[in-house]
Amino acid sequence: MIGDVLASSIICNNLKMLYPEAQIDYLIYPFTQPVVLNNPNIDNLILFHDDYRKSKIAFLNFLLSIKKSQYDLVFDAYGKLESNLVVAFSGAKTKIGFRKSYSDFLYSKTTKEITQPLTNAGTALENRINLVKLIAHSNQFDLKPKIFLTEEEIANGKKILLHHNIDFSNKIFMIGVLGSGNSKTYPFPFMAQILDAIVFETNATLLFNYMPSQIAEAQEIYNLCQKKTQQHIKIDLIPGSIREFLSITQHCDALIGNEGGAVNMAKALDIPTFTIFSTWIIKEAWNAFENGTTNVSVHLKDFKPELYGTKTAKEMKKEALKLYEEFRPDLFENQIRKFVQIPKVR
Numbered sequence: 001m002i003g004d005v006l007a008s009s010i011i012c013n014n015l016k017m018l019y020p021e022a023q024i025d026y027l028i029y030p031f032t033q034p035v036v037l038n039n040p041n042i043d044n045l046i047l048f049h050d051d052y053r054k055s056k057i058a059f060l061n062f063l064l065s066i067k068k069s070q071y072d073l074v075f076d077a078y079g080k081l082e083s084n085l086v087v088a089f090s091g092a093k094t095k096i097g098f099r100k101s102y103s104d105f106l107y108s109k110t111t112k113e114i115t116q117p118l119t120n121a122g123t124a125l126e127n128r129i130n131l132v133k134l135i136a137h138s139n140q141f142d143l144k145p146k147i148f149l150t151e152e153e154i155a156n157g158k159k160i161l162l163h164h165n166i167d168f169s170n171k172i173f174m175i176g177v178l179g180s181g182n183s184k185t186y187p188f189p190f191m192a193q194i195l196d197a198i199v200f201e202t203n204a205t206l207l208f209n210y211m212p213s214q215i216a217e218a219q220e221i222y223n224l225c226q227k228k229t230q231q232h233i234k235i236d237l238i239p240g241s242i243r244e245f246l247s248i249t250q251h252c253d254a255l256i257g258n259e260g261g262a263v264n265m266a267k268a269l270d271i272p273t274f275t276i277f278s279t280w281i282i283k284e285a286w287n288a289f290e291n292g293t294t295n296v297s298v299h300l301k302d303f304k305p306e307l308y309g310t311k312t313a314k315e316m317k318k319e320a321l322k323l324y325e326e327f328r329p330d331l332f333e334n335q336i337r338k339f340v341q342i343p344k345v346r
Contacts, residue, residue: 001180002242002261003286005032006145006268007124008077009039014132014141016041025069027086034242035265038148048082063089075131079103096131109134115284119143122288144289147268149246157247164237171204171344174249174266176257177221178210183320184278186258186327188217192224193329194276194336198256199229202340206233207252209245209262253344256336259286259297267295274298274339279323280316296339298332300324 005028012024026036027046036042046066052059067089074090076083076097087095087106097103099110111130117123121143129141166172175195179185186194195206206229210218222235239245246265249255255266256274263275267288275297277283283299290297300323301308307323308316316323 002032002035003264004078005029006035006147006261006264008128009036009042010125010143010145011075011077011128011132012036012039013041013146014129014136017140017142018132018136018138025071027083034246035147035261035268037243038150039146040148053082059085067091073135076107077128077131094135096134098127098131117284120289120291122285122290123282124285125288145264145268147246147265149243149250149269153243153247154250157244157250160237160239160244160248161251164234166205166234168251171202171253171340172207172251172346173198173202173204173340174207174209174252174255174257174262174271176209176255176260176262178214178217179258179260179278183280183317184258184260186276187324188221189224190324190327190329191221191257192229194256194333195221195233196226196229197329197333197337198340199226199232201337204232204253204340207237207248208233208235209255209257210238212238251346253346254340254342256339264288272339272342274336278320279327280313280320282313293339294342296335298335300327300331303327303331 012026015022016024023043024041025044025046026042027048030047030049033045036045052062063085066086071090071092073094073096074087074092076087079098079100084103084106087097095107096109097107099112104110111134113127114123117126119126125143129143177191198204208218218235222230222233239248246269249266249271250269252271254272254274255262257276259275259277259281263273266273272294277297277299279300283297287297289295304326307326
């Protein structure tokens with residue numbers, strides 16, 4: 001997913017810092033390209049096309065092309081069957097990956113994934129840096145993912161906002177109204193209550209972030225909002241691409257909404273975030289750089305830990321929708337009212 005690709009890009013960033021003359025190639029799915037375009041620490045993007053999953057011959061040819069590249073080091077931050085096979089075929093002398101009983105034999109060096117963060121970066125980023133630490137004797141690592149926009153893209157983002165008559169004298173909030181699925185989407189009536197509170201406090205302009213295929217769901221949330229709130233929502237401003245979304249978000253004062261790729265992208269642009277975590281996602285992995293002011297997140301477990309006990313994330317996912325009923329806006333409404341008072345700087 002986009003958030004994973006952005007998170008793993010810190011491996012590339014730190015390798016280039018440690019070995020500036022090295023060639024750094026990054027293997028990703030094509031749809032995730034936008035978050036790593038123009039990254040000066042990546043020399044080549046190697047794309048894993050859908051054909052490789054559909055055709056064994058196509059996949060084999062791809063694996064053979066990896067072997068021909070004669071890599072010195074291979075880092076596997078994915079840890080699934082496909083990446084296991086890439087590692088196996090790579091022919092690299094040094095193969096780095098996460099410690100797993102069924103795949104340890106493939107790697108020359110492994111590290112066990114930690115479950116509790118040691119810094120405010122969160123375990124998702126810390127675990128990726130721990131892969132780099134296996135071959136780098138240094139205490140200087142940069143754990144923050146970065147997105148690199150061109151001046152032209154930034155100017156285009158502002159142009160789009162002006163075209164939609166956005167008033168830059170008011171705060172502009174990008175709203176992640178929908179998650180990637182039902183189990184990662186805050187209930188529509190609750191989200192509408194949050195949006196009503198934001199507009200009541202700030203009179204800000206709200207930009208809805210959603211995929212074109214989610215227009216019906218976005219419209220449903222819009223219809224649940226108060227009339228005054230609806231007047232502040234620009235529901236028809238739909239970016240034509242992820243890069244266009246990034247160029248627009250660059251001009252926003254904050255991103256508020258469901259945890260997911262959009263939140264990770266906003267953080268990589270140094271945009272303040274208020275994240276509503278799904279009831280089953282492990283917050284400690286993805287609440288990167290939380291500081292209580294410019295990066296804030298809430299999780300049902302923060303307020304009602306008794307609902308969780310010792311159940312795993314996989315077990316909790318089955319109960320996600322039922323748990324959402326307990327995650328009422330009044331639990332964190334004061335926190336979001338405080339957050340939206342952040343100074344306007346953009």
